[in-house]
Amino acid sequence: MSTKTKRATIYLDSELHKALRIKAAETEHSMSELVNDAIKYSLAEDSTDLAAFDERKDEPVTAFKDVLKKLKKNGKI
Numbered sequence: 085m086s087t088k089t090k091r092a093t094i095y096l097d098s099e100l101h102k103a104l105r106i107k108a109a110e111t112e113h114s115m116s117e118l119v120n121d122a123i124k125y126s127l128a129e130d131s132t133d134l135a136a137f138d139e140r141k142d143e144p145v146t147a148f149k150d151v152l153k154k155l156k157k158n159g160k161i
Contacts, residue, residue, distance in 0.1 A: 089116075104118060104119070
């Protein structure tokens with residue numbers, strides 16, 4: 085783990101805590117490492133999503149109700 089760490093208190097569902105504890109033991113990683121990895125993965129995924137939104141910012145916006153109307157008109161729903 086990085087030498088620059090901060091201590092935080094988090095509250096986990098008891099079943100999630102049990103699963104995390106077991107995974108940590110089986111993988112020989114600490115619970116903190118597993119939580120840090122999960123957070124990094126989630127943030128990287130958010131970053132990818134934001135980049136995709138930015139790439140598509142100039143595309144026309146279609147209202148959901150218009151999509152439904154078109155699907156209904158074409159016999160799809």
